[in-house]
Amino acid sequence: xxxxxxxxxxxxxxxxxxxxxxxxxxxxxxxxxxxxxxxxxxxxxxxxxxxxxxxxxxxxxxxxxxxxxxxxxxxxxxxxxxxxxxxxxxxxxxxxxxxxxxxxxxxxxxxxxxxxx
Amino acid sequence: xxxxxxxxxxxxxxxxxxxxxxxxxxxxxxxxxxxxxxxxxxxxxxxxxxxxxxxxxxxxxxxxxxxxxxxxxxxxxxxxxxxxxxxxxxxxxxxxxxxxxxxxxxxxxxxxxx
Numbered sequence: 001x002x003x004x005x006x007x008x009x010x011x012x013x014x015x016x017x018x019x020x021x022x023x024x025x026x027x028x029x030x031x032x033x034x035x036x037x038x039x040x041x042x043x044x045x046x047x048x049x050x051x052x053x054x055x056x057x058x059x060x061x062x063x064x065x066x067x068x069x070x071x072x073x074x075x076x077x078x079x080x081x082x083x084x085x086x087x088x089x090x091x092x093x094x095x096x097x098x099x100x101x102x103x104x105x106x107x108x109x110x111x112x113x114x115x116x117x
Numbered sequence: 118x119x120x121x122x123x124x125x126x127x128x129x130x131x132x133x134x135x136x137x138x139x140x141x142x143x144x145x146x147x148x149x150x151x152x153x154x155x156x157x158x159x160x161x162x163x164x165x166x167x168x169x170x171x172x173x174x175x176x177x178x179x180x181x182x183x184x185x186x187x188x189x190x191x192x193x194x195x196x197x198x199x200x201x202x203x204x205x206x207x208x209x210x211x212x213x214x215x216x217x218x219x220x221x222x223x224x225x226x227x228x229x230x231x
Contacts, residue, residue, distance in 0.1 A: 044161065
C-alpha cells in the first residue's frame with residue numbers, strides 16, 4: 001500500500017519558536033496533500049489543502065500566516081507553525097492523495113505530536 | 118452545515134463476535150465514503166471505501182454498507198479480534214467544483230474484550 005511519512009514524529013519547543021513538520025509520500029507522487037489537526041479524543045479537523053506549485057487553501061478559521069504550508073515537490077509538503085504557543089500543542093497529521101484507477105484515496109502519515117511549553 | 122456523525126461513541130464486543138459501527142452523514146452530494154482505523158498515537162489507517170453508486174462492498178473480514186435513502190453508512194467487522202481495538206472514523210468526500218476534501222465523523226472507540 002501507499003506510504004506517507006512525517007518528520008519529526010514528536011517535538012517539544014518553547015513558546016515563541018517556529019516548528020517545521022515534513023510530510024512525504026514515499027512511493028507515489030501527490031499533487032495534493034492535506035494537513036489535519038487532532039486534539040485528544042476528538043476527530044480530525046482539516047486545516048488546509050496543500051497544492052503542488054500553488055498556494056495552499058486554508059479552512060475557515062485557520063490562520064494562514066500562523067500555519068505556513070509549502071508544497072515544494074510532488075512528494076513533499078511542509079507545515080510550519082510560526083511563533084508557537086501552548087494552545088498550538090496538538091497532534092498534526094498529513095495525508096497525500098493518490099489517484100487510483102477511476103478514483104482517488106487519501107493515505108495518512110503517522111502524525112506529529114507537538115508540545116509547546 | 119454539513120456533518121458526518123456517529124451514533125455510538127464506544128462499542129464493546131467480545132472477541133470472536135461481529136462488530137457493527139454506524140455513521141450518519143448529511144451531505145447527499147457526497148460521492149465517496151471511507152472508513153479509517155486509528156490506533157492510539159498513530160495516523161488513520163485506510164480500511165475500506167465505497168462509492169455512492171454502490172450499496173455494499175466487502176473486504177477481508179470487513180463489509181461497508183451504504184444506504185443513501187437514509188444517509189447511513191456502516192462498517193461490519195467479522196470475528197472481531199483484540200487487534201481490532203481502536204477508534205474508527207467514517208469520512209465522506211465532498212466536492213466543490215474540482216476540489217474535494219474529506220469530512221470526518223466524531224469517531225467510535227471499539228473495545229474488544231476477551
